[in-house]
Amino acid sequence: MRPKIYLFGDSITEESFRDGGWGASLANLFSRTVDVVLRGYSGYNSRWALKVLDRVFPAAESGGSDGASPPPLAVTVFFGANDACLPDRYAAFQHVPVDEYQQNLHSIVSSLKKRWPKTLILLITPPPIDEDERLRKYSGCRHPYAENPSGLPERTNEAAGAFAKACVETAGECGIPVVDLWTRMQQYPDWRKAYLRDGLHLTQDGNKVVFEEVVKKLNVGGLSLEKLTVDLPLLADIDQGDPLKAFQW
Template sequence: MWAPPKAARGGGDRLLRANDACIADRCGGFQSVPLDEYRQNLKAICSSLKERWPDTAVILITPPPIDEEGRLKNPYVEDNSGLPDRTNESAGAYARACGEVAKESGIQVIDIWSKMQQYLGWEKSFLRDGLHFTDGGNRLLFEEVVNSLRKEGLSLQSLPIDQPLLYDINRANPLETFKK
C-alpha cells in the first residue's frame, strides 16, 4: 500500500479532503490545512506516484463547491456563531491550487468545483448538506472520472481485473477467495 512521503504527511490523515478547506478559526477549523501546505502535500503525492509508478494515470479532483446556506443548516457540530465552517470562496482557492498543481505536474484535473457551479440550482441538486454529494452530485463526478479515464486511454473494458468480482467472493470465508 502506498503512503505519502514524510513531508506530505503533515497532520496525519489531513490529506486529499475537502475538509482541508475548512476555515481555521471556525467550528471545523481543527480539520483545516493551510493552503500552502495543501499545495505542497499534493505536489509531494503526485511526485511520489509518478516516481513509483511512472505509467500510472493520476487524476486530481478539486474540492467541491460549498453551499454555505446548507452548511449553516447542517453544521458538523453544534455551532452558535452563525458562520459556516467553510465557504465557497475558500473551497475555490483550494480548487485553484489543485488545478495549478495538476498543471505543474502534467496530470489531469477534474475541476468539480467549477463544473458543479455551471448548473442552475447546483447547491441543492448536487449537495445534500452544503458539502456532501447527492445522487446527482455523485453521478456528475462519476461521469467526469469516466471522461478523464477515457482521455488516458482507459475504460472498464480495457482494464484488467486483478481482484475477484463481488459475486465471486466466498461470504463464509472471504480471505480464502483472495488467496487464489
C-alpha cells in the same frame, strides 16, 4: 490478477461506495476488468493524507519483477474540502493553508509517481459549498466533532474555490489530469440542491457528475473499457458442447 484503480480521498471518497455513489458506479462499469479499491478517510485533509500515505499504499504493493502486486492503472486523489475549513471557525483543526495544501498535493503525486511511474494519477478538486445549507444543518446544535458557538458556517464557497484553483494549478505543474469539480458543478443553475445533500457531501446526482468526469479523464488517459481485458471467459465464449474447453489455460 486483475489490475486496480485506487480511490484515495476524504469522506466524499469514503462514501463513494454507497448506493448511487461515484465509486460504486466505477466498480460497476469496470466489473470483470478492474478492481476499484476504496481508500477514503472521512475528515482527512491533505496534511494527514501525506502523513499516512505509506500506510495506505505500503511498499509491498509497489509492484515490479519481484513478485509484488502489479502497479495500479490509476489513482484518484481527492482532498481539499477539509483543508478549506476556515481557520477561525469551529472546524479549524482540519484547516490547512492553501500554499501548504498545494505542496502536500505535489508531495503525494510525487510519491505515487515514484512508486508507480506508469500509473495514471488523477486529481479532483473539492466541490462547491452551499453555505446556507451548512448553517441550516449545524446552527444552534452540536456538530459531530466540535461546538459551533458562532453560528457561522465552517466553510465558504469562496475558500473552496481557492483550494480548487490550487488543485488545478498543481495538476498542471505535475503534468497530470484534474477534474475541476468546483467549476463543473456550478455550471448547473440549481447545483446547491441538485448536487449537495448537506452543503458539502454529494447527492446521487452529484455523485453522477463525479463519476462522469472521472470516466472522461480515464478514457483520455487510455483507460477505456474497450481496451481492458475481461477476467476469465465470458459466458458467450463458452462452447455449449464442450464447456470446459474454455478453461484450458
